Amino acid sequence: MSPFAYFATKWGAYPNITDSRSLITLRFWAVGLLFLSTAIFYFFDLNISWITFLILSFVVLFYNLLYLILVNRDFSFPTFLQLQVAVDWLALFFVAIYSGGITSPAIYIFPVYGAICGFVLNRRILGFFSTLGIVLINSLLAVDIFTSDPLGYDYIYSVGSTILYCTVLVTITFLSSWISGRLRREIDTIAKLQDKIDRDNTRLRKAYDLAINMNADLTLDGTLKAITSTVITVPNVTACVIRLLNDDLDSISIMDTSGVSEEHARSESVKLVDCPIDLLAISSREPVYIANVLEDTRFEYKDDARAENLISMIAIPLITRSRPIGVIRCYTGEPYQFSDNDITFLKTIATNASLSISNSIQYQSLEKLNKTRSAFLRLTTHELRSPMAAVQSILRLVLDGFTGKITRKQKSLFERAYRRIDRLLELVSDLLELEGYSGRELEYGEYNLRDILSEVVRDISPKSDSKGIRMRVHIAKGDLCIHCDYDSIYRLLENLIDNAVKYSPEGGEVIINVEEVNGIVSIRITDNGIGIPKESLPHLFTEFYRARNARKKHVHGTGLGLAICRKIVHSHGGSIVAFSTQGKGTVFTVELPLNHDSPC
Amino acid sequence: MNNKILIIDDDLDVVEAMKIALESVGYTVDSAPDAEEGLDKLLSFAPDLLILDVMMNTDTEGFNAAWEIRSPDPNSRFSQFKDMPILMISAVSSEKKMSFDPKRDQDYLPVNDFVEKPISPKTLIQKVQGLIG
Numbered sequence: 001m002s003p004f005a006y007f008a009t010k011w012g013a014y015p016n017i018t019d020s021r022s023l024i025t026l027r028f029w030a031v032g033l034l035f036l037s038t039a040i041f042y043f044f045d046l047n048i049s050w051i052t053f054l055i056l057s058f059v060v061l062f063y064n065l066l067y068l069i070l071v072n073r074d075f076s077f078p079t080f081l082q083l084q085v086a087v088d089w090l091a092l093f094f095v096a097i098y099s100g101g102i103t104s105p106a107i108y109i110f111p112v113y114g115a116i117c118g119f120v121l122n123r124r125i126l127g128f129f130s131t132l133g134i135v136l137i138n139s140l141l142a143v144d145i146f147t148s149d150p151l152g153y154d155y156i157y158s159v160g161s162t163i164l165y166c167t168v169l170v171t172i173t174f175l176s177s178w179i180s181g182r183l184r185r186e187i188d189t190i191a192k193l194q195d196k197i198d199r200d201n202t203r204l205r206k207a208y209d210l211a212i213n214m215n216a217d218l219t220l221d222g223t224l225k226a227i228t229s230t231v232i233t234v235p236n237v238t239a240c241v242i243r244l245l246n247d248d249l250d251s252i253s254i255m256d257t258s259g260v261s262e263e264h265a266r267s268e269s270v271k272l273v274d275c276p277i278d279l280l281a282i283s284s285r286e287p288v289y290i291a292n293v294l295e296d297t298r299f300e301y302k303d304d305a306r307a308e309n310l311i312s313m314i315a316i317p318l319i320t321r322s323r324p325i326g327v328i329r330c331y332t333g334e335p336y337q338f339s340d341n342d343i344t345f346l347k348t349i350a351t352n353a354s355l356s357i358s359n360s361i362q363y364q365s366l367e368k369l370n371k372t373r374s375a376f377l378r379l380t381t382h383e384l385r386s387p388m389a390a391v392q393s394i395l396r397l398v399l400d401g402f403t404g405k406i407t408r409k410q411k412s413l414f415e416r417a418y419r420r421i422d423r424l425l426e427l428v429s430d431l432l433e434l435e436g437y438s439g440r441e442l443e444y445g446e447y448n449l450r451d452i453l454s455e456v457v458r459d460i461s462p463k464s465d466s467k468g469i470r471m472r473v474h475i476a477k478g479d480l481c482i483h484c485d486y487d488s489i490y491r492l493l494e495n496l497i498d499n500a501v502k503y504s505p506e507g508g509e510v511i512i513n514v515e516e517v518n519g520i521v522s523i524r525i526t527d528n529g530i531g532i533p534k535e536s537l538p539h540l541f542t543e544f545y546r547a548r549n550a551r552k553k554h555v556h557g558t559g560l561g562l563a564i565c566r567k568i569v570h571s572h573g574g575s576i577v578a579f580s581t582q583g584k585g586t587v588f589t590v591e592l593p594l595n596h597d598s599p600c
Numbered sequence: 601m602n603n604k605i606l607i608i609d610d611d612l613d614v615v616e617a618m619k620i621a622l623e624s625v626g627y628t629v630d631s632a633p634d635a636e637e638g639l640d641k642l643l644s645f646a647p648d649l650l651i652l653d654v655m656m657n658t659d660t661e662g663f664n665a666a667w668e669i670r671s672p673d674p675n676s677r678f679s680q681f682k683d684m685p686i687l688m689i690s691a692v693s694s695e696k697k698m699s700f701d702p703k704r705d706q707d708y709l710p711v712n713d714f715v716e717k718p719i720s721p722k723t724l725i726q727k728v729q730g731l732i733g
Binding site: 382385386387388389390391392393394396397400402403 | 611613614616617618620621624655717718719720721722
């Protein structure tokens with residue numbers, strides 16, 4: 001650090017300059033100089049008493065050590081600095097007397113010290129010390145005149161020097177005072193700017209926090225809490241209340257608060273006409289600023305406001321899709337606290353908050369709808385399945401001969417009827433699954449693809465064995481962990497492998513290849529079955545679509561299996577594609593992201 | 601062999617189908633459409649085996665009835681039926697992909713066996729005979 005920067009920093013801390021330990025340390029330079037002068041007077045014959053100077057040096061050393069001890073013990077009093085200066089000047093006076101009186105070069109130190117005083121002392125004290133300096137310099141002159149031989153004494157030179165010294169002292173002292181005043185004002189301005197920058201910075205950080213927090217939770221309560229709890233951390237804001245319009249649009253209710261008592265937070269829903277401030281904010285769509293609620297006639301609950309220490313207030317309308325949804329009120333404990341900047345900033349926050357609130361309201365209603373839908377689907381499934389099961393039970397009773405003998409023709413027809421109901425139940429299940437209702441909650445976890453695949457292959461092998469189809473599985477070494485719902489992935493693989501077996505000729509071959517490339521696992525299922533016509537490939541994953549040749553073969557299928565597969569793959573962040581040559585066979589490739597981070 | 605069987609099921613068609621099947625092999629069968637009536641009938645009819653549906657007025661009505669019958673309370677009004685086999689019928693396992701194992705799940709499913717809907721009369725008779733001969 002350069003000496004200049006060092007001083008600048010020290011003096012920047014102006015109010016505590018008297019306690020500055022380093023400033024005291026600097027004094028020992030002066031002590032050192034005095035001892036050096038003593039040495040010079042000892043070695044060179046300059047007609048100055050070196051013993052006097054030695055004594056003076058020790059006196060100065062002694063009182064400076066005293067200062068150091070005082071400062072080190074954190075001892076200080078209001079006039080400590082003034083005392084220091086006074087003692088210094090007295091010391092300086094004696095140094096000048098014993099080093100040549102009015103002609104001593106030590107007198108030059110007076111203006112230099114005056115300059116320093118200009119920086120550390122205020123104007124009034126400075127006036128006193130300038131006067132003291134002038135008195136001391138004139139005393140030197142007086143001493144000089146009284147102790148000198150009146151004959152041959154150059155009065156003009158001595159008096160002239162004295163006037164010059166005094167003028168220089170006064171000029172330099174006040175000049176330095178003026179400069180330091182300017183500097184101090186600059187420092188004040190910079191400090192104010194710094195403060196403003198800090199506040200703006202805090203605001204920006206709050207806005208950023210808020211943007212993250214208020215979208216982190218999709219529930220309405222969570223969003224509101226995130227908003228109010230972040231808003232009260234904004235500088236100047238001590239309390240925040242969100243009031244939302246009720247469905248009737250005529251009344252308003254407190255939905256969430258931060259920084260007010262629970263009692264205040266529990267207030268009942270009120271008619272909008274009884275809240276002139278909210279009404280004004282909502283109808284004008286502009287913030288309403290009340291500098292002092294205690295003096296404003298529009299504010300009715302003054303006792304409450306006083307008790308809760310809510311003195312100045314901004315009510316900002318919450319507007320989404322150009323429709324007001326409520327008001328966010330920001331309070332602070334002092335009157336006239338909010339600046340234009342505060343209002344602009346809070347308005348920005350309110351804009352973002354409105355969007356988050358309306359998103360969470362919509363999310364909540366969607367969730368409610370989804371629950372209703374799930375309940376409806378559940379009911380439908382049960383209500384559809386029960387009669388079907390009853391019909392099947394009855395048919396089975398007849399088919400198994402419990403109601404007497406039936407003809408072969410009757411038996412064949414009843415069996416057809418039974419099978420059709422089976423298909424119908426299958427279709428219901430598939431439709432429900434495609435609609436995202438499988439009758440159970442999805443349970444995501446870390447599973448090894450190897451385990452799921454082995455289970456599927458084991459479950460399908462009786463069917464493939466009966467058709468004389470060979471299933472060959474090539475699977476990459478190591479763990480293949482995927483973050484998935486076990487049953488969904490089971491269903492996906494079962495569907496695809498079952499299709500491959502279903503559409504393969506007797507004695508055919510189904511090859512399942514599992515590889516890992518760059519964190520993605522690729523599952524390839526190849527068959528040498530009937531293949532898929534070229535024109536059908538683009539529609540393969542569409543609901544109810546069945547390729548012409550598949551329909552012709554009278555192979556049973558609901559036309560929903562591949563649509564379900566696609567849905568499962570997409571919900572797991574993967575992809576599925578099909579390649580086929582009609583008459584030769586088909587390859588389905590599923591790619592799923594692997595999870596290397598957690599073990600399965 | 602004149603063993604008595606009580607069926608508690610709200611689907612009267614299914615009850616009828618089961619009745620025909622079971623009566624054809626000589627069992628005496630009575631039925632009730634819900635758990636409340638069924639439990640009353642249990643006391644008056646005193647069957648040797650109970651066939652119990654799971655989902656009736658509520659999703660778990662059948663389970664609750666089974667728990668009540670198997671209550672460990674010595675003063676339970678069903679204490680005499682503690683050892684009576686219960687055959688539970690349901691579509692639950694196919695709908696919810698739950699697999700029950702009456703032996704493994706004895707503690708929380710106090711029933712002796714399951715039969716799934718749609719009911720195959722042959723399987724039903726087999727299971728009933730397996731439980732009460």
